[in-house]
Amino acid sequence: MSISVRFHQVSKRYKMYRNNSEKILDIILPGGYGDDFYALQNITFEASAGDVIGVVGVNGAGKSTLSNLITGIIPPTTGTIELNGETSLIAINSGLNNELTGLENIELKCLMLGFTKKQIKELTPQIIEFADIGQFIEQPVKKYSSGMKSRLGFAISVNVDPDILVIDEALSVGDQTFADKCFDKMNEFKEAGKTIFFISHSMGQVKKFCKKAMWLEAGEIKQYGPIDEVLPNYEKFLKEFKSWPKEKQKNFKKMVLEKRSKERKEKVAE
Numbered sequence: 001m002s003i004s005v006r007f008h009q010v011s012k013r014y015k016m017y018r019n020n021s022e023k024i025l026d027i028i029l030p031g032g033y034g035d036d037f038y039a040l041q042n043i044t045f046e047a048s049a050g051d052v053i054g055v056v057g058v059n060g061a062g063k064s065t066l067s068n069l070i071t072g073i074i075p076p077t078t079g080t081i082e083l084n085g086e087t088s089l090i091a092i093n094s095g096l097n098n099e100l101t102g103l104e105n106i107e108l109k110c111l112m113l114g115f116t117k118k119q120i121k122e123l124t125p126q127i128i129e130f131a132d133i134g135q136f137i138e139q140p141v142k143k144y145s146s147g148m149k150s151r152l153g154f155a156i157s158v159n160v161d162p163d164i165l166v167i168d169e170a171l172s173v174g175d176q177t178f179a180d181k182c183f184d185k186m187n188e189f190k191e192a193g194k195t196i197f198f199i200s201h202s203m204g205q206v207k208k209f210c211k212k213a214m215w216l217e218a219g220e221i222k223q224y225g226p227i228d229e230v231l232p233n234y235e236k237f238l239k240e241f242k243s244w245p246k247e248k249q250k251n252f253k254k255m256v257l258e259k260r261s262k263e264r265k266e267k268v269a270e
């Protein structure tokens with residue numbers, strides 16, 4: 001199978017500021033203010049055409065950052081990303097302009113993907129049919145429910161026929177009938193040998209749909225491989241995580257980062 005996505009030591013770093021003055025000072029005197037913070041650090045992996053990968057991890061693990069990097073919404077701070085083919089992202093509230101109508105959003109997204117006016121005219125009826133949101137298609141997206149936004153986002157993304165599809169929690173909203181329709185479409189993609197990244201908190205959906213899984217923990221890949229090997233470990237961890245008090249859950253990332261930093265220092269000292 002040919003490689004469709006290759007990440008080599010990819011990191012995404014943000015700056016955390018304690019207050020606004022620190023942020024302004026950092027613009028005037030770059031580098032001197034704020035703390036570095038990694039949403040993802042040293043991510044290396046490959047995905048092949050035909051791979052359907054469930055991306056799992058608790059809140060803040062870096063799943064959306066990964067999806068934004070794959071689809072080119074944000075650039076990596078360091079490292080290289082190779083993509084073989086067009087990518088498309090389906091995410092709640094993402095990629096749609098709230099001020100524009102559904103129809104205008106279809107046109108805008110297709111233009112951004114390089115479609116001609118003629119191609120857009122041909123594609124639009126099938127997008128409208130798939131979204132199935134009636135007269136709302138002529139209304140500004142700000143008037144849509146989250147389910148409607150997901151329907152339109154999904155309809156555009158699957159009908160522009162990408163080679164690499166990233167679905168970020170988009171099926172967690174909306175009704176079951178629409179979710180089933182989306183799974184049918186995604187199965188078509190699977191059979192056509194496209195690469196799918198399926199980001200979800202629903203272990204049921206991940207098990208039903210994916211052959212591989214990537215478990216992200218505090219910005220790093222904890223495990224990546226066949227679903228039967230990764231998911232039992234993640235589910236075991238998740239059960240324990242959910243039994244912790246809320247405060248401990250909130251501090252989980254900090255705990256992992258401190259442990260990692262200590263282990264790395266010990267390794268260097270050896």
Ligand SMILES: Nc1ncnc2c1ncn2[C@@H]1O[C@H](COP(=O)(O)OP(=O)(O)OP(=O)(O)O)[C@@H](O)[C@H]1O
Nearest residue numbers: 014015038039057058059060061062063064065066
């Ligand atoms: N633009 C940004 N500026 C600063 N920090 C950010 C930014 N985007 C994401 N982060 C931080 O990076 C970390 C990873 O965020 P991300 O949204 O990728 O996690 P996630 O696994 O998708 O979480 P969730 O399941 O809650 O959606 C979080 O700690 C988040 O606060």
